[in-house]
Amino acid sequence: MAALAKLVVIGFIVLTIIYVCLSLYSRSVRKGKLEEWWEEExxxxxxxxxxxxxxxxxxGSLRRKLIWGVYIVPVAVIGAVIYFTNFH
Incomplete structure (x- = not known):
């Protein structure tokens, strides 16, 4: 049980760091494009x-919402691996 708690805590911390980095990077890319479009227009x-x-x-864009996949996809994959390893 301690191993699962350690996996959850460390996993959450790592995923949060990845989420924040992706979010900041995506926002900076969008800001750069907006500056470029402003010049072009x-x-x-x-x-x-x-x-x-x-x-x-x-x-409110779809791209911003897709970044939440950083949490959803790894948790779903790990959950599926644990399920299939233990119950099939």
Whole structure:
């Protein structure tokens, strides 16, 4: 039982670090694209307002939600491996 608790705690910490890194990286990539698009569109309006509106749209995007797969996929795979190893 202690081994399972250790796996859960360490796994959660590692997955959280990966999630935070992916989230920050994805946000910075989106911000870079928004800055590039602002330049290409002929600099419409205030740059900061344009980028802020784009990042607000990004917060509700599918890409942002898919990053939660960092938690879901490994937990499902480990759960399946434990299940099939012990009960089949």
């Amino acid at each position: 002929g600099r419409p309006g205030d740059r900061e307002a344009y980028i802020e509106a784009g990042l607000k749209d990004y917060e």
